[in-house]
Amino acid sequence: MKSDVPESRATEAVARGPRVPFRWMDTLWVQVTGTLCNIACQHCFISCGPKATQIPVMGVDEVQRALDQGRDAGVRHVYFTGGEPFLHPELQSLVARALDVAALTIVTNGILLDDDTVRWLAGAFERSRNALDLRVSLDGMTAAQNDSVRGRGTFAEIVAALQRLGAGGFSPVVTVVEHEQGLEGAEARARFLDFVRGLGIRQPRVKFLPLLRIGREARRSEGYADRLGDEALLPAVESSLLCATGRCFTAQGVYTCPILVEDASARLGASVAEASRGIRLGWAACQTCVLDGLRCNT
Amino acid sequence: MRAAFFGGIYNNYIGLEEALADARRRGAERLFCLGDVGGFGPHPDRSIESLRKAQVEMVQGNYDDAVGNAREDCGCGYTDPRDNHFARLSYAYTLDKTSAGHRPWLAGLPPQLSVELGGTRLHLVHGSPRQQNEFLWESTAPDAFLERLCVEAGADVLLCTHTGIHWQRQLPSGRRVVNVGALGRPANDGRTCVWYAFLDTEAETAPPFCFIPLAYDHQRLAREMRAEKLPEEFVETVLTGWWTTCLEILPSKERLRGRF
Known part of the structure; x- marks a missing residue:
């Protein structure tokens, strides 16, 4: 497995930091397209792009295996992520399979959402008892x-794409990375809500996300200078962390969370069952979840 | 055996009195409330006194725990800034207006209750068996997840509230989950009535649980909320049946059914 993290440092990372017991398996992230993306954002925390193959695209059988394991664990939410999930050639099949198991959110940049895709999504939304949500990234109100x-x-x-979704009756969550002042x-949140409403989305939802200073973003800014100490977290913080109730399934194994999938030391096993165990927050990026309150869930 | 199950009261003592009378008229032998006596509406002591007087069998909600133990916030579990803004207003009012004499009662309520009615094991919680403030929405509670909760709780039927929107489902195993809804505010459906769940174990129609829409003097509740200077957004919900706050926690399916 490829990783930018030397093995010695990886070992050190998981042996320190505050402990987070695994409470239960609620949220299964599935990195369906690996690092393959149609764009290459400067602030991407996992260096995705059109030529980024360091984490492979998952096959249909592989995704089904992840979903089956999620169902066995009683999962509530599935998130499809990448890369860009809509690049997956079998996405329609994968969406149907996921909605058969749990509520599904697709994390996307929206660019591939043409009229046909929006119509198909609207049909899937109508047919499914489980919720189908879209999360579209837009990092500013101007070009x-x-x-x-x-x-x-x-x-x-x-x-x-957002206008097409609005016309199709969708209310996607628009995620905004706080990449500049x-x-x-x-105030920014209120302005953004107005902006999204102005695109024809009846019930606008906006989620602001702090920057994760790893992946390609580490080359744009300075990365992290420090890590968390060993002190115990407040119970309310500990229990609300994604890694207390979720894991990320990739073509290379099951990881602590969708943020650390390029870090070999964050691989917890080959299956959901193996990965359903407590961890220590020894990775630098854990500071963003603990100190800045990042929660990947919608 | 007939029994009534009330969800969050949210200080709607007018609706609660109507529900108590309605359930008795329908022959309810046991009355249950799944917690969250306070929040949203006016005069918190009045709902507490009605529940205590009627000897309603109680489960503690996050609001009851918070008010009873004078915690910093209501523990509703919202994550959005606007939702939290209104939750703070509501909690500050209820905390301030709840008599000291009622707080030990709220603090001492059981977080879960297991009862057997007509040979069926019912498990009553506020949010979920594993977390008092967990939201069990219909569209984000898949079968396998609910089966797990029922098995772990040893329940044939799991009853919950916390979301404010009623629904029920029979699971593939035959177990059942019933979200009993709330008496405290309408179900975001454009109707001003509120809802509770009713069980008749000898009913010839299936399922044995049904949901009762309850009309009450919502105009009076709105007047009293305004007199207490509660947010106009809350009053609008009482008068229109559409939620205006605490919307961001709604999954997309439930949200799109509402106006806002």
């Missing part, structure tokens, strides 16, 4: 603000 990190022309493409706080 200048968004395209500086997501790539030239992406603002127009994402906005057009002015993209945080209540």
Whole structure:
């Protein structure tokens, strides 16, 4: 398995930091397209892109195996992520399979959501008893603000996709990474909600996410200078962390969370059962979840 | 055996009085409340006094734990800033207006209750058996997950509230999960009635649980909420049947059925 983390440092990482017992298996992230993406954002925390193959695309059988293990564990939510999930050639089949198991959220940049795809998604939403949600990334209210990190022309493409989703009756969650000043706080949130409503989305939902300074983002900014100490977390913080109730299934095994899938030391096993155990938050990026309150769940 | 199951009261003592009378008229021999006496509405002591006087069998909700133990917040489990803003307003009011004499009663309520009615093992919780403030929405509670909760609780039927929207489902194993809804505010369906669940173990129609829509004097509740200077957003919900706050916690399916 490829990893940027030397084995010695990896061993050190998991042997320190506050402990997080595994409570139960609620949320199964499935990295259906690995690191394959149609764009290469400057702030991506796992270095995804059109030529990024360090984590392979999962086959249908592999995804089904993940879903079966999730069902056995009594999972509530499945998240399809990547890379860009809509690049998967069998995504329609994967969505049907996931909705048969649990509520599903697809984390996407939206660019591939053409009219046919939106119509198909609306049908899947109607047919399923379990919830189907979309999470679309948009990192600014102007092309200048968004395209500086997501790539030239992406603002127009994402906005057009959101308009199609709104016209199709969807209310996607728009996620905004706080990649520059002015993209945080209540005022920015209110402005963004108005902006999304203006795109024709009846019930706008916006989720702001702090920057994760790993992956490609570590090359744009300075990365992390420190890690968490060994002190115990407050119970309310500990129990709310994604890694207390979820795991990420990839083509290379099951990881602590979707953030650390490029770090070999965060691989906890080959199956959900193997990975359902307590961990220590020895990875630098854990600071963002503990100190900045990042929660990947919608 | 007939029994009534009330979800969150949220200080709607007017609706509660109506529900008690309605359940008795229908022949309920046992009355249960699944917690969250306070929040949202006016005059918290009045609901507590009605429940105690009627000897309703109680389960503790997160609000009861919070008020009873004077905790910092209501513990509702919201994650959105706007949801939390209104939750804080509501909690500050209820905490301030709940008499000291009632707090030990709230703090001492059992977090779960197991009862056998007509040969069926019922397990009553506020949120879920594993977490007092867990939201069991219909669209995010798949069968395998619910089977696990029922097995771990040793229940034929699991009853819960906390979400404010009623639903029920028979699982592949034959077990059943019933979210009894709430008496405290409408079900985000554009109707001003509130809902509770009713069990008749000898009913000839299936399923043995049904949901009762309950009309009550919601205009009076709205007047009293305004007199207590509770947020106008809450009053609007009482008058229209559409939720205006605590919306971000709703899964997409439940949210899209509402107006906001």
